[in-house]
Amino acid sequence: ARTLLIDTDTASDDAVALMMALRSPQVEVAAITVVAGNVPVEQAVSNALYTAELCGSDVPVFAGCDEPLKRELESATWFHGQDGLGDHGFRPTRRTAEHGHAVHALSSCALANPGLEVITLGPLTNLATALLRDPSIAKNISRCVVMGGAPCCEGNVTPAAEFNIWVDPEAARIVMLSGIPIELVGWQLSRYDAALNVDDIEKVLALDTPLARFAIECNSRAREAYLEQTGEHGISLPDPIAMAVLLDPSLALEVSEHDVEIECESVLTRGMTVVDRLNVTRDERNASRWGEVHDHGRPAKIVWKLDVPGWK
Numbered sequence: 169a170r171t172l173l174i175d176t177d178t179a180s181d182d183a184v185a186l187m188m189a190l191r192s193p194q195v196e197v198a199a200i201t202v203v204a205g206n207v208p209v210e211q212a213v214s215n216a217l218y219t220a221e222l223c224g225s226d227v228p229v230f231a232g233c234d235e236p237l238k239r240e241l242e243s244a245t246w247f248h249g250q251d252g253l254g255d256h257g258f259r260p261t262r263r264t265a266e267h268g269h270a271v272h273a274l275s276s277c278a279l280a281n282p283g284l285e286v287i288t289l290g291p292l293t294n295l296a297t298a299l300l301r302d303p304s305i306a307k308n309i310s311r312c313v314v315m316g317g318a319p320c321c322e323g324n325v326t327p328a329a330e331f332n333i334w335v336d337p338e339a340a341r342i343v344m345l346s347g348i349p350i351e352l353v354g355w356q357l358s359r360y361d362a363a364l365n366v367d368d369i370e371k372v373l374a375l376d377t378p379l380a381r382f383a384i385e386c387n388s389r390a391r392e393a394y395l396e397q398t399g400e401h402g403i404s405l406p407d408p409i410a411m412a413v414l415l416d417p418s419l420a421l422e423v424s425e426h427d428v429e430i431e432c433e434s435v436l437t438r439g440m441t442v443v444d445r446l447n448v449t450r451d452e453r454n455a456s457r458w459g460e461v462h463d464h465g466r467p468a469k470i471v472w473k474l475d476v477p478g479w480k
């Protein structure tokens with residue numbers, strides 16, 4: 169059986185990704201660790217608990233880091249709503265968080281489950297902190313799908329950077345350089361053909377179940393934001409796409425491995441996922457250009473294309 173740990177800054181699209189994993193027969197979710205990102209960490213914990221309740225799951229939920237390693241938290245309530253779930257009053261009624269800290273839970277879970285799969289749906293602060301405290305956990309993680317990055321310079325916070333990486337670039341850098349086998353599912357994949365269109369939304373609502381209604385309702389603010397950003401009706405769902413790739417790797421139609429570094433110095437390109445597609449940083453002729461800070465990065469798999477009907 170595949171054992172999965174989900175790290176999330178639970179807001180609207182995270183909630184859909186959680187439902188996918190909690191209801192999937194393909195994985196056993198050992199724990200949900202929560203981090204500050206879209207919303208403050210207490211709110212994200214409440215959202216994860218509510219989602220787990222709705223799925224009838226008793227998966228343990230742990231509260232984690234409440235701010236990035238070196239920066240102030242910048243949340244995304246303008247996109248997800250003040251409570252991260254579109255402000256409909258979704259609150260847990262039965263469940264509460266575990267007592268331990270998410271960073272500790274993450275390490276214990278990795279140590280107890282060699283071959284553990286991890287997916288990160290928020291800033292990488294929890295995983296980076298766990299790695300700083302005990303780098304040996306890396307060897308027990310067989311696969312880490314990271315929803316993050318914008319390798320084509322199509323960021324959603326700046327032209328260069330995607331939210332999860334931009335919020336805590338230092339943490340992202342630690343994870344990228346840790347030796348964990350990383351698969352990057354960038355934000356740009358969730359737009360255009362992969363976004364839910366109006367017909368898709370109607371199909372989901374026609375299921376007429378509490379989970380289907382919640383999946384659409386909790387994205388109501390995200391739907392408005394998508395319209396403001398693109399002029400189109402729809403919902404873009406980066407975290408569920410990453411979860412889909414985790415659950416069924418065959419959905420990633422084009423994947424290639426390249427060195428990846430994270431930009432932590434510049435203001436213009438803060439949090440950029442710098443993907444060395446042409447291997448130039450390993451070219452000896454360029455070696456003198458790369459100091460200690462900017463070495464050639466580490467290999468990560470980058471997903472470029474999804475199995476989506478009509479993908480251009």
Ligand code: BDR
Nearest residue numbers: 181182289331332355406
């Ligand atoms: C990512 O940031 C958040 O807004 C979403 O939940 C997703 O994880 C997209 O950039």
Ligand code: CA
Nearest residue numbers: 177182289290
């Ligand atoms: Ca997220």
